[in-house]
Amino acid sequence: MPGAIALTFDDLFVGNWHAARPLFDAFGARATFCVCKIHKARPRQIAKLRALQADGHEIAYHSRTHPRLEPYLEKHGLAHWLEHEIDAGVAEHRALGFPAESFASPFHASTPETRAETARRFAVTRAAGPRSLNRADPASRIYHRLDPDRAVDCLGFCDLRHSAFPGWDWQMRLLDLIAETGGTGVFAGHDIRAPGRKSEFFSTPEDLRRLLGAAVDRGLTFVTLREVGRSR
Numbered sequence: 001m002p003g004a005i006a007l008t009f010d011d012l013f014v015g016n017w018h019a020a021r022p023l024f025d026a027f028g029a030r031a032t033f034c035v036c037k038i039h040k041a042r043p044r045q046i047a048k049l050r051a052l053q054a055d056g057h058e059i060a061y062h063s064r065t066h067p068r069l070e071p072y073l074e075k076h077g078l079a080h081w082l083e084h085e086i087d088a089g090v091a092e093h094r095a096l097g098f099p100a101e102s103f104a105s106p107f108h109a110s111t112p113e114t115r116a117e118t119a120r121r122f123a124v125t126r127a128a129g130p131r132s133l134n135r136a137d138p139a140s141r142i143y144h145r146l147d148p149d150r151a152v153d154c155l156g157f158c159d160l161r162h163s164a165f166p167g168w169d170w171q172m173r174l175l176d177l178i179a180e181t182g183g184t185g186v187f188a189g190h191d192i193r194a195p196g197r198k199s200e201f202f203s204t205p206e207d208l209r210r211l212l213g214a215a216v217d218r219g220l221t222f223v224t225l226r227e228v229g230r231s232r
């Protein structure tokens with residue numbers, strides 16, 4: 001097996017994700033868009049999510065209102081979180097035609113208790129973020145099979161303009177390692193747009209073109225988040 005990457009983009013940057021469709025198509029790349037607050041999405045945003053899904057991208061679940069997990073659990077408890085932040089929003093996704101088969105934890109936060117519950121509901125839970133990677137052991141986040149909690153931690157960034165992005169040399173080393181080991185690495189990002197706004201949670205289309213090209217050059221395949229859960 002040549003190895004695979006799962007590129008994930010969070011929140012609700014639907015217009016810019018939709019605008020990147022030709023770029024993904026040019027590399028035969030499929031990505032996963034992890035959507036929160038779908039109850040606030042406008043009809044044209046829903047239509048664009050449907051177009052992305054029809055292209056073969058995954059529309060995954062990213063909570064209903066994107067709360068901070070720890071204070072939420074302290075204040076309301078696990079059952080309330082599951083009812084309001086998981087099950088209610090999953091029902092909204094499904095009513096709109098999005099199967100919500102995998103889950104990306106907001107702020108990369110999870111606990112053994114939340115992971116046990118999300119494992120019952122989703123094929124895969126995306127857990128820790130790329131900033132917590134032990135850079136002495138990146139292979140620990142290249143997956144060949146899932147643990148019983150069906151959780152995967154992010155290997156790298158696809159917010160390539162974020163100040164915490166370790167740089168292209170490191171990114172290429174990660175891709176090389178995936179190709180050598182034949183496993184799957186998960187990358188986390190948000191928006192796809194030109195520079196200029198305050199937030200650093202984004203890549204430019206040119207950044208993304210470079211990343212997609214580097215993956216194709218190494219013979220890597222593109223998988224969606226739920227496909228990370230399938231045995232390889």
Ligand SMILES: [Zn+2]
Nearest residue numbers: 010011106107
């Ligand atoms: Zn988010």
